[in-house]
Amino acid sequence: MTPSRYRRGILGACGVLGFLVLVELAGRVGLIDPGLLPYVSDVLVAAAGLPFEEKFLIDVLATLEACALGLLIALVTAVPAGLLLGTVPMVERSVRPLVEFLRPIPSVSLIPLAMFLFPASQDAKTALVAYTCAWPLLINTMYGLADVDPLAKETLRSFGFGPLAVVLRVNLPSAAPFIATGIRIAVSVTLIVAVSVELIAAGDGGLGTFISLAGGANRVDRMLAATVWAGFIGLAVNLLFTMGERRVFRWHQARAGVAG
Amino acid sequence: MTLAARRGRVGRFGTGLLWYWLIPVTAVVWEVSTRQLEAVYFPPPSVIVVRLHEMWFSGPLSQAFLTDEALDDLVPSLTRLFVGWAAAAAAGVVVGLMLGRSARLAALVEPLLHFGRSVPPSTLLPVFLLLFKIGTPMQVASIVYGVIWPVLINSMDGARYVDRQYIETGTVFRVSTTQRILRIILPAAAPKIFAGLRLSVSLALIMMVVSELVGSSEGIGHRLLEAQSEFDIPAMWAGIVLLGVLGIVLNSAFIAVERVVLSWHHQSRKAASDL
Numbered sequence: 386m387t388p389s390r391y392r393r394g395i396l397g398a399c400g401v402l403g404f405l406v407l408v409e410l411a412g413r414v415g416l417i418d419p420g421l422l423p424y425v426s427d428v429l430v431a432a433a434g435l436p437f438e439e440k441f442l443i444d445v446l447a448t449l450e451a452c453a454l455g456l457l458i459a460l461v462t463a464v465p466a467g468l469l470l471g472t473v474p475m476v477e478r479s480v481r482p483l484v485e486f487l488r489p490i491p492s493v494s495l496i497p498l499a500m501f502l503f504p505a506s507q508d509a510k511t512a513l514v515a516y517t518c519a520w521p522l523l524i525n526t527m528y529g530l531a532d533v534d535p536l537a538k539e540t541l542r543s544f545g546f547g548p549l550a551v552v553l554r555v556n557l558p559s560a561a562p563f564i565a566t567g568i569r570i571a572v573s574v575t576l577i578v579a580v581s582v583e584l585i586a587a588g589d590g591g592l593g594t595f596i597s598l599a600g601g602a603n604r605v606d607r608m609l610a611a612t613v614w615a616g617f618i619g620l621a622v623n624l625l626f627t628m629g630e631r632r633v634f635r636w637h638q639a640r641a642g643v644a645g
Numbered sequence: 646m647t648l649a650a651r652r653g654r655v656g657r658f659g660t661g662l663l664w665y666w667l668i669p670v671t672a673v674v675w676e677v678s679t680r681q682l683e684a685v686y687f688p689p690p691s692v693i694v695v696r697l698h699e700m701w702f703s704g705p706l707s708q709a710f711l712t713d714e715a716l717d718d719l720v721p722s723l724t725r726l727f728v729g730w731a732a733a734a735a736a737g738v739v740v741g742l743m744l745g746r747s748a749r750l751a752a753l754v755e756p757l758l759h760f761g762r763s764v765p766p767s768t769l770l771p772v773f774l775l776l777f778k779i780g781t782p783m784q785v786a787s788i789v790y791g792v793i794w795p796v797l798i799n800s801m802d803g804a805r806y807v808d809r810q811y812i813e814t815g816t817v818f819r820v821s822t823t824q825r826i827l828r829i830i831l832p833a834a835a836p837k838i839f840a841g842l843r844l845s846v847s848l849a850l851i852m853m854v855v856s857e858l859v860g861s862s863e864g865i866g867h868r869l870l871e872a873q874s875e876f877d878i879p880a881m882w883a884g885i886v887l888l889g890v891l892g893i894v895l896n897s898a899f900i901a902v903e904r905v906v907l908s909w910h911h912q913s914r915k916a917a918s919d920l
Contacts, residue, residue: 396752404757421776483667489892491851494866494885496858497873501686576765577791581855584770585870592768600771608775612768619763 405429423606431610441611444595445618448583451507451591452575455514459571463519464564467526471560472552477527484524492517492574493581506588510579517578518571522564529563530556562634569626576619688879693886696879701887722853722864725781729788730849737793737845738838741800742830751801762798766791767855774860784856784864791852792845799841803834836910839903846899850892 409425503509583593599607701715777783857866872880
């Protein structure tokens with residue numbers, strides 16, 4: 386009933402091509418005002434040229450650097466904090482309402498505050514990305530620890546392992562798949578937050594700055610071309626983390642009975 | 646319900662509340678430490694709450710205690726939020742169900758879908774700003790683009806993996822196509838659809854704020870930026886707190902609706918595990 390992989394690939398390629406041709410035709414025929422949106426072919430030509438522009442590459446790297454650094458900061462703070470808070474049930478139950486209370490605050494509402502605290506846009510970006518990533522990491526670590534097999538803990542304890550050894554050898558590995566899910570969730574919002582900061586607090590460059598500058602020059606083709614690259618970057622990052630998660634935690638998926 | 650059971654329930658609720666002790670403690674610690682340190686950018690909670698009340702909730706009874714400012718800020722923001730979210734949810738569910746039921750159609754558009762979902766919606770804000778100019782259509786477009794993907798992809802997944810027995814039973818009873826979609830496929834896909842919708846609620850709030858920060862002349866996000874440029878720190882914090890409360894309220898409201906709508910699902914699963 387389901388088409389084979391090969392056929393699905395062909396159908397997918399047809400879908401992309403068909404979409405591009407349709408939009409191009411809509412522009413040529415005049416259905417879409419060319420003064421408003423450029424032809425698809427123009428956007429694609431502009432997109433093909435962007436990787437050869439030094440300015441664009443510097444901007445993309447600035448955004449990715451803030452994302453990576455922010456994620457790293459969140460990892461080294463939120464995961465240990467989650468381990469600490471999640472291991473002791475009393476502490477976990479006390480902290481949980483506070484966490485559930487603070488988490489729904491949309492991180493982007495802190496952009497004006499971050500602009501005060503970090504005059505350099507790059508720092509504000511990094512800090513906000515770290516803040517955004519910290520919540521899913523903290524929560525997934527804490528909830529992952531709630532899922533630890535008590536038998537494994539008791540086994541290690543009866544063999545004379547200390548509390549720290551139990552945490553490192555049982556709690557951390559069994560929470561690791563949940564932490565990985567937290568990372569995947571965190572990564573998907575890093576770009577949104579970083580670009581938002583760049584749009585509002587322009588200064589140190591970045592993908593958002595590049596796009597708003599192109600907008601100021603009324604170059605919609607260049608804006609859309611940069612957006613196309615943003616899509617490719619997002620796609621690559623998603624793919625990287627999903628595949629990494631699947632590879633590293635194959636044992637967990639096998640145990641949980643998830644079809645690979 | 647027997648009295649003993651009821652008492653047990655009240656008791657459990659009481660001890661459940663006890664676990665919230667950290668929230669007031671944190672508030673008090675924050676109050677004391679910010680007063681001691683006189684941190685410019687971190688006003689004490691009492692100052693923020695007073696400013697919040699004075700800005701938005703000190704209006705006359707006839708306006709449900711909302712001030713004129715609140716009506717000017719909150720109403721447009723919330724309207725955009727709900728219109729954008731509802732439009733994206735409706736479109737996402739309809740298109741998702743269609744794609745989920747046709748393997749060929751799904752294969753045709755899947756690469757486009759994954760690409761569209763990967764574009765960070767904030768990168769499109771300047772484009773929408775140029776296309777729609779400053780105002781509500783631009784914000785609604787941003788919210789719709791930011792929110793539609795999780796709904797669409799989850800609905801597609803939900804509709805794709807409907808138990809074959811359900812469909813075949815429907816065929817045996819000669820259920821019409823609309824009946825099949827509404828009575829069999831939609832309920833079977835509902836848990837997945839709700840998972841997508843829950844994600845989209847918090848995303849919608851994020852997109853509402855960002856789109857107002859980037860291009861708006863009114864709304865909560867705009868008020869935040871205005872307070873920031875006027876160095877009115879308590880007002881800025883009042884905006885942050887209001888958005889936080891809005892996030893909590895929307896989330897809990899959604900979970901309550903989900904619990905009611907999906908109660909049959911939880912019950913049937915519970916019954917299955919009790920067997």
